[in-house]
Amino acid sequence: MSNLKHKIPSVAFWIMPLAISMFFAACTGVEEESKQDKSLLTVSTVVAKGEDYSHTLNLTGTVFANREANLGAGFPGKVEKIIYPEGTHVREGQVLVEMAGEMLAQSEAEFVTLKRDYERVSRLVKDGSVSRQEYDHVKARFDASKAKHELAQKNTHITAPFSGVIVDYMVNEGENYFLNFNFEPGYSNTSGILRLMQLNPVKVAVEVNERDLARVERGLEANITLDAWPGETFQGKVSLIKPYLSTTSRTSTVEITIPNDDVRIKPGMFARVGIQFPEEYLVFIPIEAIFRNPETTMEQVAVVKDGVVEIREIERLRSINDRAAVTGLNDGDVVITGGKSRVTNGEQVRIVNNGGGEQR
Numbered sequence: 001m002s003n004l005k006h007k008i009p010s011v012a013f014w015i016m017p018l019a020i021s022m023f024f025a026a027c028t029g030v031e032e033e034s035k036q037d038k039s040l041l042t043v044s045t046v047v048a049k050g051e052d053y054s055h056t057l058n059l060t061g062t063v064f065a066n067r068e069a070n071l072g073a074g075f076p077g078k079v080e081k082i083i084y085p086e087g088t089h090v091r092e093g094q095v096l097v098e099m100a101g102e103m104l105a106q107s108e109a110e111f112v113t114l115k116r117d118y119e120r121v122s123r124l125v126k127d128g129s130v131s132r133q134e135y136d137h138v139k140a141r142f143d144a145s146k147a148k149h150e151l152a153q154k155n156t157h158i159t160a161p162f163s164g165v166i167v168d169y170m171v172n173e174g175e176n177y178f179l180n181f182n183f184e185p186g187y188s189n190t191s192g193i194l195r196l197m198q199l200n201p202v203k204v205a206v207e208v209n210e211r212d213l214a215r216v217e218r219g220l221e222a223n224i225t226l227d228a229w230p231g232e233t234f235q236g237k238v239s240l241i242k243p244y245l246s247t248t249s250r251t252s253t254v255e256i257t258i259p260n261d262d263v264r265i266k267p268g269m270f271a272r273v274g275i276q277f278p279e280e281y282l283v284f285i286p287i288e289a290i291f292r293n294p295e296t297t298m299e300q301v302a303v304v305k306d307g308v309v310e311i312r313e314i315e316r317l318r319s320i321n322d323r324a325a326v327t328g329l330n331d332g333d334v335v336i337t338g339g340k341s342r343v344t345n346g347e348q349v350r351i352v353n354n355g356g357g358e359q360r
Contacts, residue, residue: 040348040349040350041339041342041343041347041349041350042339042349042350042351042352043302043304043336043338043339043340043343043349043350043351043352044336044337044338044339044351044352044353045304045334045335045336045337045338045351045353046285046286046289046334046335046337047332047333047334047335048283048284048285048329048330048331048332048333048334048335049283049284049285049331050281050282050283050284050330050331050332051281051282051284052279052280052281053279053280053281053282053284053325054276054277054278054279054280055277055280055318056223056274056275056276056277057208057212057215057216057274057275057277058272058273058274059206059207059208059272059273059274059275060206060270060271060272060273061204061205061206061207061256061271061273062204062205062268062269062270062271063202063203063204063226063265063266063267063268063269063270063271064202064203064204064205064267065164065197065198065199065202065203065267066198066199066200066201066202066203066257067162067164067197067198068164068195068196068197068198068267069161069162069195069196070170070191070192070194070195070196071096071097071158071160071161071192071193071194071195071196072158072177072191072192072193073099073155073156073158073177073193074151074154074155075151075155076176076177076178077099077100077155077176077177078099078100078174078175078176078177079097079099079100079171079172079173079174079175079176079177079193080098080099080100080173081097081098081173082096082097082169082172082173082194083095083096083097083098084096084166085166086166086167086168086169087165087166087167088165088166089163089164089165090160090163090164090165090166090196091160091163092160092161092162092163093159093160094159094160095157095158095159096158096159096160096166096194096196097157097158097193097194098156098157098158099155099156099157099158099177100156106152107145107148107149107151107152108149108152110145110148110149111145111146111148111149114138114141114142114145115142115145115146117138117141117142118138118139118142121134121135121138121139122135158193158194160196161196162196162198163198164196164197164198164199165196165197165198165199165263166194166195166196167195167196167197167267168194168195169193169194169195170191170192170193170194170195171192171193171194177193197267199260199263199265199266199267200259200260200261200263201257201258201259201260202257202258202260202265202267203239203240203255203256203257203258204224204236204255204256204258204271204273205253205254205255206253206254206255206256206271206273207246207249207251207252207253207254208251208252208253208254209249209250209251210245210250210251210252213241213245213252215277216238216241216254216275217238217241218237218238218239218240218241219237219238220237220238220275220276220277221235221236221237221275221276222235222236222237222238222256222273222274222275222276223235223236223273223274223276224236224256224258224271224272224273224274225271225272226265226269226270226271226272227269227270228264228266228269229264234258234265235258235259236256236257236258236259236273237256237257238254238255238256238275239255239256239257240254240255241254241255242254254275256273256275282317282325283325283326283327283329283330283331283333284320284323284324284325284326285301285323285324285326285329285335286322286323286324286337287319287322287323287324288322288337289301289302289335289336289337289340290314290316290324290326291340291341293313298313299313299314299315299316299326300312300313300314301314301326301328301329301335301336301340302335302336302340302343303329303333303334303335303336304334304335304336304349304351305334307348307349307350307351308346308347308348308349309336309343309344309345309346309347309348309349310345310346311343311344311345312328312329313328314326314327314328314329315327315328334351336349
């Protein structure tokens with residue numbers, strides 16, 4: 001027992017210095033690690049967020065009739081009778097204007113005379129009383145007279161090529177009609193006797209730039225607002241995409257068709273159009289996280305993974321307020337916002353967010 005008492009102080013004598021030594025070594029390691037962390041570049045970050053997004057392309061345009069035509073005769077003449085006043089709804093095939101019949105009467109008299117000659121020569125050529133050459137000559141004159149008479153018949157009565165509304169007369173009843181070609185901005189040429197428009201439906205023409213054109217398809221829905229009807233939204237669909245672009249504006253004309261049963265929407269109205277694109281999954285980051293490579297001019301972001309910087313090239317799809325939808329990133333990627341211009345690819349950094357709270 002007395003020997004055990006002598007051994008205990010001896011063991012304690014060696015354990016205490018060892019414990020003290022290990023404590024100071026651990027403290028020194030923490031200090032060195034802390035100094036090493038503090039020597040790293042400090043950056044602030046955000047997390048890229050993926051979400052379902054439905055984009056609306058906002059444009060302005062002008063309302064046009066679904067169909068329009070300036071109707072006139074194939075040759076000059078007097079307007080004998082205007083059957084319907086402006087604003088009248090007419091059906092396809094209805095006679096709208098009657099022209100003076102002098103030319104028709106003249107062509108009919110010529111046609112009847114040549115028809116008799118042709119019938120007589122046709123009988124005589126069979127028994128050899130008339131040569132084949134004379135027969136061919138008479139037949140050619142008869143065919144030309146027949147075509148002229150048919151043309152006169154068509155141009156004496158001006159008919160509607162489609163159902164629509166008579167919106168304007170360029171020649172009044174009793175005036176002489178002449179073939180002339182004048183143009184009114186935004187509409188077809190003004191040569192003719194009257195202008196016919198199909199106003200149900202109507203269409204809005206907008207200009208879409210080449211960047212957005214690839215996503216525009218026939219059948220996409222669109223919301224239309226008009227200054228003439230404030231607070232009201234009309235529904236339409238993309239019905240036509242012109243197959244070429246303007247060489248000056250690099251835009252293509254896109255038409256949106258709108259039902260117009262009550263004919264409240266008039267050609268020439270100013271329209272604001274929102275084309276609705278299908279919902280898609282996009283990754284968003286703040287615009288401030290994007291910077292440009294001075295050598296390639298490509299846009300880039302700095303991503304932090306396991307404390308190491310990775311520079312990635314991205315493509316900006318669209319910008320919405322202070323956010324941008326981009327390619328090249330995934331949901332949850334940690335992107336540098338503060339200090340992005342100072343980091344290099346492969347560099348270790350220390351992330352400090354939320355007013356100094358360290359994030360590892």
